[in-house]
Amino acid sequence: MNIILLGPPGAGKGTQARHLVETRGMIQLSTGDMLREARSSGTEMGKKVAAIMDAGKLVTDEIVIGLIEEKLTTEKGAGFIFDGFPRTLAQADALSALLTKLGQSLHTVIEMRVDDEALVERITARSTCGGCGEVYNDKTKPIPADGKCTNCGKENDFVRRADDNEESLRTRLMEYYKKTSPLIGYYYAKGDLRPVNGLADIKEVRASIAAILG
Ligand code: AMP
Numbered sequence: 460m461n462i463i464l465l466g467p468p469g470a471g472k473g474t475q476a477r478h479l480v481e482t483r484g485m486i487q488l489s490t491g492d493m494l495r496e497a498r499s500s501g502t503e504m505g506k507k508v509a510a511i512m513d514a515g516k517l518v519t520d521e522i523v524i525g526l527i528e529e530k531l532t533t534e535k536g537a538g539f540i541f542d543g544f545p546r547t548l549a550q551a552d553a554l555s556a557l558l559t560k561l562g563q564s565l566h567t568v569i570e571m572r573v574d575d576e577a578l579v580e581r582i583t584a585r586s587t588c589g590g591c592g593e594v595y596n597d598k599t600k601p602i603p604a605d606g607k608c609t610n611c612g613k614e615n616d617f618v619r620r621a622d623d624n625e626e627s628l629r630t631r632l633m634e635y636y637k638k639t640s641p642l643i644g645y646y647y648a649k650g651d652l653r654p655v656n657g658l659a660d661i662k663e664v665r666a667s668i669a670a671i672l673g
Contacts, residue, residue: 460485460537460538460566460672461538461539461540461541461558461563461564461565461566462479462485462538462539462540462541462565462566462567462568462569462672463540463541463544463545463565463567463568463569463646464476464540464541464542464543464569464571465568465569465570465571465639465642465643465646466570466571466572466573466657467573467575467578467631467632467635467639468578468582468628468631468632468635469573469577469578469579469581469582469585469628470571470572470573470578470657471571471573471657471661471664472542472543472571473487473489473491473542473543473592473594474594474661475571475661475664475665475668476489476540476542477591477592477593478665479540479668479672480540483537483538483672484536484537485536485537485538485539485540486530486534486535486536486537486538486539486540487539487540487542488527488530488531488534488539488540488541488542488544489542489543489544490523490526490527490542490543490544490546491542491543492542492592493526493530494508494512494518494522494523494526495512495620498512504522507522508522512621512622513621513622513627514622514627514630515622515626515627515628515629515630515631515634516630516634517546517547517634517638520547520549520550520553523544523546523550524550524553524554524557527541527544527553527554527557528557531557531558531561532561538566541554545642546634546635546638546639546642547638547639547642548641548642548645551642551645551646565651566672567651567653567671567672568642568646568651568652568653569653569654569655569668569671570643570646570652570653570654570655571655571657571664572654572655572656572657572658573657573658574658575632577658578628578632579625579628580598581596582623582628583623583624583625583628584596584597584598584599585619585620585623586602586617586618586619587617587618587620588608588610588611588613588616588617588618589613589616589617589618590608590611590613590616591608591610591611591613593608593609593610593611595617602617653671655667655668655671
């Protein structure tokens with residue numbers, strides 16, 4: 460079963476993807492994580508995309524399609540969760556072609572709906588555990604006083620993303636509305652789109668996704 464989690468930055472795609480990995484043994488393919496990894500390991504490609512990412516712009520289709528193709532052909536599990544990919548119509552077409560080539564198909568596209576004001580609040584207060592990716596929020600889920608991640612127990616390794624600031628977020632939202640939101644119509648027309656309320660409590664969102672996936 461291969462699924463896409465579609466939604467603006469801060470909609471909760473990564474949080475829900477991690478839960479599906481833990482409970483269903485699926486494989487999370489986050490192009491954002493792959494690009495951040497390339498940056499921190501200092502690869503040529505990582506250096507090339509760093510400034511684009513910090514500004515909140517999209518990196519080229521060619522780069523992200525290449526990253527996804529490599530993972531699709533090397534990783535094995537109970538299906539892929541595409542998190543933050545595709546983000547353009549060209550990427551959606553490329554994904555469809557890649558899956559067909561591998562004899563696979565797309566099961567569902569889950570659209571995580573949230574309003575913009577909630578996104579700004581979520582993102583500018585967000586930090587994640589460097590060990591497991593658990594997401595914290597200064598207001599709604601602060602980092603534990605003992606400095607230990609509630610999920611993996613790692614101590615004092617909480618990171619704020621360089622692009623999680625208000626200015627970069629505005630660009631990311633603009634990129635989302637201009638280039639990614641047309642995918643909602645694209646997948647709706649294909650009959651693949653299933654919306655969930657991304658503003659609901661994390662557990663409620665999990666339950667809605669579970670009901671869709673069966
Ligand atoms: P994310 O972690 O999904 O919010 O992605 C962080 C940044 O990585 C984005 O703002 C883009 O600069 C870049 N990025 C991630 N996925 C893609 C994609 N599918 N297409 C283009 N750029 C991407």
